[in-house]
Amino acid sequence: MTNLEFTPLVFGISAVAGCLGALTGLGGGVVVTPALTLLLGVDIRYAIGASLVSVIATSSGAASAYVREGYSNIRIGMFLEIATTLGALLGAFLATRTPTGILSVIFGLVLLHAAWQSSRGRPHDEKSKKPDPLAQRLKLNGSYPSADGPRKYQVDHVKTGFSLMFGAGTLSGLLGIGSGALKVIAMDQAMHIPFKVSTTTSNFMIGVTAAASAGIYLGRGYIEPGLAMPVMLGVLAGSLVGARQLIGAKVRVLRWLFAGVVGVMAVEMIFTGIQGRL
Amino acid sequence: MTDRRLEVIISVLLRTGVSIAAMVVLLGGICFLSRHGQEQPEYHVFHGTPAIYRSVSGVIHAAGPSNCPAVIQLGLLLLILTPIARVAFSLAAFALERDRTYMALTSVVLAILIYSLAS
Numbered sequence: 001m002t003n004l005e006f007t008p009l010v011f012g013i014s015a016v017a018g019c020l021g022a023l024t025g026l027g028g029g030v031v032v033t034p035a036l037t038l039l040l041g042v043d044i045r046y047a048i049g050a051s052l053v054s055v056i057a058t059s060s061g062a063a064s065a066y067v068r069e070g071y072s073n074i075r076i077g078m079f080l081e082i083a084t085t086l087g088a089l090l091g092a093f094l095a096t097r098t099p100t101g102i103l104s105v106i107f108g109l110v111l112l113h114a115a116w117q118s119s120r121g122r123p124h125d126e127k128s129k130k131p132d133p134l135a136q137r138l139k140l141n142g143s144y145p146s147a148d149g150p151r152k153y154q155v156d157h158v159k160t161g162f163s164l165m166f167g168a169g170t171l172s173g174l175l176g177i178g179s180g181a182l183k184v185i186a187m188d189q190a191m192h193i194p195f196k197v198s199t200t201t202s203n204f205m206i207g208v209t210a211a212a213s214a215g216i217y218l219g220r221g222y223i224e225p226g227l228a229m230p231v232m233l234g235v236l237a238g239s240l241v242g243a244r245q246l247i248g249a250k251v252r253v254l255r256w257l258f259a260g261v262v263g264v265m266a267v268e269m270i271f272t273g274i275q276g277r278l
Numbered sequence: 279m280t281d282r283r284l285e286v287i288i289s290v291l292l293r294t295g296v297s298i299a300a301m302v303v304l305l306g307g308i309c310f311l312s313r314h315g316q317e318q319p320e321y322h323v324f325h326g327t328p329a330i331y332r333s334v335s336g337v338i339h340a341a342g343p344s345n346c347p348a349v350i351q352l353g354l355l356l357l358i359l360t361p362i363a364r365v366a367f368s369l370a371a372f373a374l375e376r377d378r379t380y381m382a383l384t385s386v387v388l389a390i391l392i393y394s395l396a397s
Contacts, residue, residue, distance in 0.1 A: 001319070003315050003318075040321075043324040046321050053358075060360045078383055082386050089393075089394060207364075208361045208365060208391065211395075212395070213394065215358075216394075218333075223331070225306070225327070225347035225348070225351045226321075229303055232300070232353075232354065236296065236300055
């Protein structure tokens with residue numbers, strides 16, 4: 001295969017990845033890494049570099065639309081970014097002294113369970129509950145656009161969410177995976193944030209988490225321009241299409257899509273853990 | 279500055295950053311394909327990219343009509359810079375709002391980002 005054939009192929013795969021990534025809040029890496037390594041035989045390190053680029057492209061491309069429409073909650077994003085970036089630092093520090101194979105299997109199992117949970121949605125939460133005072137102090141409560149005008153929401157269990165985000169960041173630093181899945185799950189299941197706000201706020205945050213580790217991978221020579229070029233352009237195009245779809249999409253469909261992608265990702269992690277490729 | 283206004287500015291900032299980055303990557307890509315289109319990509323074995331593509335200063339020096347991959351790399355650097363610029367801008371915006379809590383929160387995030395990029 002020549003570069004002239006390889007480039008459009010990678011562009012096409014990346015466009016699908018970007019669209020899925022923008023709709024689920026997971027970033028494009030979930031699709032890009034396995035597609036490049038398994039389908040096209042690209043070395044895992046080049047694939048990781050390309051995947052990192054794809055996460056930043058999805059995040060920044062779709063976020064510009066989501067923030068403008070009023071879906072992403074920038075205060076929730078800023079507040080939780082502290083936990084994820086600190087966690088990522090800890091994860092990178094621990095990476096050399098942790099058996100990542102076993103961890104990968106355990107985390108895969110946790111994700112499988114979480115995928116099942118989020119596909120079922122959330123039990124109707126009792127609205128009589130007292131609002132979390134921390135959410136009020138941090139001005140996290142907000143509203144988002146819906147078919148019948150702006151809809152208000154309250155954020156619960158801020159401390160639990162913050163701790164989960166710290167865990168999400170640590171795991172992403174440790175295992176080199178996008179932490180988007182845990183971010184969405186923490187916001188949706190623990191903090192009771194509406195699903196579309198959870199996925200779009202996750203989408204808003206993952207770019208920053210990825211940018212934090214981009215320097216390291218660039219220095220190690222993982223970011224190969226000839227490969228990253230079609231990935232970046234494809235993912236960006238796909239993410240813009242995905243962002244348009246989100247507005248009209250039914251939450252139930254989005255939940256299934258999210259659960260499906262996270263389920264595949266979980267199985268992937270269990271396999272790599274067992275193979276000890278990490 | 280209200281939160282709504284902050285959202286609009288952040289949105290414009292992200293779009294501008296991504297558009298410029300995509301433009302530069304596209305330019306470098308066209309140039310790369312026109313010169314190396316018939317060559318075989320060799321990504322199945324890891325060699326690591328040449329040293330000039332691994333540092334910001336290396337990329338800036340090499341980027342030009344004679345080195346198309348470096349132009350792509352320059353575009354990718356602009357892409358990486360976009361979310362960081364977003365955090366830096368948010369800090370300034372929260373300062374204008376005199377929102378001390380969020381100024382502190384954003385400063386911590388920016389400090390961690392700069393620390394991890396520098397190390």
